[in-house]
Amino acid sequence: MYAGEIPIPVSRLKGVGPQTAKVLSNLDILTVGDLLSWWPRDWEDRTVSTPLSRFAERKKIHTIARVASHDWFGAGRMKTLKLIIEDDEGTLAELICFNRPFLEKQFPVDSRVSVYGSFRIAYGSIQSSAFEIDLDSQLSRKVFPVYPLTASLTQIQMRKIISSALDSYAKGIDSELPQEVRSAHGIPAKHEILHMMHRPHRVEEATTAKEALIFEELYLFELAIGRHSLKRRGRLPAIDISDQSTEREMLDSDAQSNPLLPLQQRLAERLPFSLTDDQVNCILEINADITGETPMARLLQGDVGSGKTLVSFMAALAVIEQGGQVALLAPTELLARQHAEGAATLLEVLGVRLAYLTGNVRASGRKELLTRLASGEIDVIVGTHALFSQKVQYKNLRLAIIDEQHRFGVRQRAAIQEKGMEGGNGIPHLLMMSATPIPRTLALSVFGDLDVSTIRSLPGGRKPIITHLARKGNEGKVYDFVRTQLAAGRQAYFVYPLIDPSEEGSLKAATVMFTSLAKDIFPDYSCKLIHSRIPEDEQRLIMSAFREGKVHVLVATSVVEVGVDVPNATCMVIEHAERFGLSALHQMRGRVGRGSEQSFCFLIYDDKLTEEGKARIKVMHETTDGFAIAEKDLHIRGPGEMTGIRQSGYAGFTLADPVRDYDILVKARKAAFDYLEKYS
Ligand code: ADP
Numbered sequence: 291m292y293a294g295e296i297p298i299p300v301s302r303l304k305g306v307g308p309q310t311a312k313v314l315s316n317l318d319i320l321t322v323g324d325l326l327s328w329w330p331r332d333w334e335d336r337t338v339s340t341p342l343s344r345f346a347e348r349k350k351i352h353t354i355a356r357v358a359s360h361d362w363f364g365a366g367r368m369k370t371l372k373l374i375i376e377d378d379e380g381t382l383a384e385l386i387c388f389n390r391p392f393l394e395k396q397f398p399v400d401s402r403v404s405v406y407g408s409f410r411i412a413y414g415s416i417q418s419s420a421f422e423i424d425l426d427s428q429l430s431r432k433v434f435p436v437y438p439l440t441a442s443l444t445q446i447q448m449r450k451i452i453s454s455a456l457d458s459y460a461k462g463i464d465s466e467l468p469q470e471v472r473s474a475h476g477i478p479a480k481h482e483i484l485h486m487m488h489r490p491h492r493v494e495e496a497t498t499a500k501e502a503l504i505f506e507e508l509y510l511f512e513l514a515i516g517r518h519s520l521k522r523r524g525r526l527p528a529i530d531i532s533d534q535s536t537e538r539e540m541l542d543s544d545a546q547s548n549p550l551l552p553l554q555q556r557l558a559e560r561l562p563f564s565l566t567d568d569q570v571n572c573i574l575e576i577n578a579d580i581t582g583e584t585p586m587a588r589l590l591q592g593d594v595g596s597g598k599t600l601v602s603f604m605a606a607l608a609v610i611e612q613g614g615q616v617a618l619l620a621p622t623e624l625l626a627r628q629h630a631e632g633a634a635t636l637l638e639v640l641g642v643r644l645a646y647l648t649g650n651v652r653a654s655g656r657k658e659l660l661t662r663l664a665s666g667e668i669d670v671i672v673g674t675h676a677l678f679s680q681k682v683q684y685k686n687l688r689l690a691i692i693d694e695q696h697r698f699g700v701r702q703r704a705a706i707q708e709k710g711m712e713g714g715n716g717i718p719h720l721l722m723m724s725a726t727p728i729p730r731t732l733a734l735s736v737f738g739d740l741d742v743s744t745i746r747s748l749p750g751g752r753k754p755i756i757t758h759l760a761r762k763g764n765e766g767k768v769y770d771f772v773r774t775q776l777a778a779g780r781q782a783y784f785v786y787p788l789i790d791p792s793e794e795g796s797l798k799a800a801t802v803m804f805t806s807l808a809k810d811i812f813p814d815y816s817c818k819l820i821h822s823r824i825p826e827d828e829q830r831l832i833m834s835a836f837r838e839g840k841v842h843v844l845v846a847t848s849v850v851e852v853g854v855d856v857p858n859a860t861c862m863v864i865e866h867a868e869r870f871g872l873s874a875l876h877q878m879r880g881r882v883g884r885g886s887e888q889s890f891c892f893l894i895y896d897d898k899l900t901e902e903g904k905a906r907i908k909v910m911h912e913t914t915d916g917f918a919i920a921e922k923d924l925h926i927r928g929p930g931e932m933t934g935i936r937q938s939g940y941a942g943f944t945l946a947d948p949v950r951d952y953d954i955l956v957k958a959r960k961a962a963f964d965y966l967e968k969y970s
């Protein structure tokens with residue numbers, strides 16, 4: 291039987307009355323199985339004695355010492371006992387026994403004691419008032435598990451309860467790992483692991499057991515991914531998704547013999563530039579999926595400005611060749627509008643019938659649009675999440691493209707796939723795009739079942755963006771520099787963390803700075819303000835004026851973070867840069883450097899930086915490589931905080947952390963896939 295399957299309620303255990311059972315149920319511990327899988331969050335090592343002189347090395351230390359003397363301080367009811375202890379090195383420490391006068395009798399002078407607690411220096415002595423004390427004995431020299439608890443339960447109680455469960459039930463518990471996997475990876479039997487976790491003889495034993503459990507957890511996770519993939523498309527995903535070199539080589543040689551599809555060819559011929567090799571490879575990978583048997587589920591990743599939009603238009607054409615419909619979903623109205631305009635320029639001339647739908651499209655036009663969509667008179671519909679609301683019916687949705695996928699939650703992605711199935715045409719192909727490169731370490735776990743196409747290199751002829759840091763107070767120099775760029779016919783973005791001034795007023799706000807930039811700093815140029823509270827129609831006019839070069843300076847909030855594409859803009863000035871996350875900074879910097887001119891990014895930061903803020907600015911200064919930045923971001927913030935990861939069901943592990951445990955993850959993935967290969 292597996293631990294999770296033991297149906298015996300905790301109340302059957304010795305020492306667990308109805309009261310305790312209730313407390314345990316608050317922790318979701320209902321059965322003996324739950325209890326045995328309630329893992330210690332740490333272990334206290336009381337097998338070794340740490341000299342008192344080294345008290346600062348750990349939060350709590352265990353030390354064996356002699357009671358040197360007793361002392362009292364305070365008077366009356368406040369009278370408090372002090373035990374003075376001395377360790378083998380002769381270091382003295384004071385144990386302040388608040389409300390524990392009885393310790394005087396229990397630990398007479400010269401008795402040897404085992405003390406576990408946190409120490410600090412107070413009034414010139416090493417002192418502790420939060421400690422556990424016992425007479426030193428074989429029994430007290432143990433490794434104690436430390437459990438996550440609620441207020442109404444003590445460690446001692448929990449240890450007792452779990453220990454009793456261990457004695458009565460551990461023996462019959464089986465490992466969830468197949469025997470052959472266990473022997474290959476040196477994983478102990480489950481009942482041994484349970485003992486090693488809850489009652490280890492040494493801390494190393496607990497560490498080994500914990501690693502075995504992490505392996506088990508990741509193995510089961512990868513097994514599920516493998517099974518799902520086998521079911522969906524009849525094969526396993528690659529072991530290491532970054533290592534698709536064999537597939538890549540094959541496609542490279544195919545590229546000449548297996549050209550683009552006819553409509554794609556026509557689009558390529560009309561472009562003022564040629565597709566990069568990476569773009570061509572991605573298109574061919576996508577074509578193989580779309581003309582194949584199973585629905586595509588592919589992540590197209592490529593740094594900001596690498597030309598993903600064009601690849602997605604090519605994917606749309608592959609589906610249109612087959613008579614299917616395409617929905618292109620963007621996270622903001624601004625970006626949806628830009629895609630619609632891009633599609634109008636590039637696709638309409640090929641005879642593609644296009645529509646644009648957001649929450650704001652007015653009622654009358656909307657109705658007609660929906661009718662045409664339902665009858666199949668529209669090939670491509672571009673919009674925001676309104677595309678997948680109840681009222682919208684497709685005739686034959688065959689491809690959903692999701693731009694900036696990390697902006698959408700899992701539920702929205704599922705809704706999209708269901709939408710396609712409503713028509714009875716099966717699951718539509720799914721192409722997700724991300725300019726926040728998924729660090730390799732996360733890719734394996736979070737997107738374990740997706741195929742990945744990567745655009746590694748930016749289109750030729752681009753110069754790397756030059757990034758300058760400026761301390762608050764030196765803005766003047768930055769403004770002067772921007773003025774020389776404007777004079778040369780270029781354009782600039784200024785980004786602020788707030789729309790309106792905050793109450794404490796220490797941050798610059800877009801509205802206020804707009805006035806000052808427009809009136810005092812760049813009076814000779816046309817400046818416009820854009821943020822999320824400006825009506826959509828107006829935003830659209832401002833954006834097209836900026837795109838056409840009629841507006842020179844765009845003052846904005848982070849609305850310009852995603853997607854906006856204006857190649858003549860060469861300056862990005864971000865004030866209070868310390869306020870933005872790394873991926874936002876990288877995205878915003880990616881708004882420039884899109885044309886052939888040299889571009890610049892200025893990060894203006896406040897002196898009062900947090901360590902994290904400092905680390906982010908440093909990374910931005912050092913590199914423009916989105917993959918490197920994502921990897922750094924992960925290390926600064928930890929995986930739980932990565933954009934979009936939180937909603938993606940990532941946090942489903944109890945002990946494992948796919949980033950920290952990357953090496954184990956790779957082993958577990960291989961073990962799981964090998965097993966599936968052999969037996970299914
Ligand atoms: P992102 O990958 O960030 O979504 P876009 O798709 O917005 O990037 O493309 C950025 C810019 O690069 C656009 O102006 C686009 O027209 C241009 N572009 C795309 N492919 C190429 C190419 N092969 N050569 C030159 N410019 C390209």
Ligand code: MG
Pocket residue numbers: 598599693725853
């Ligand atoms: Mg884009």
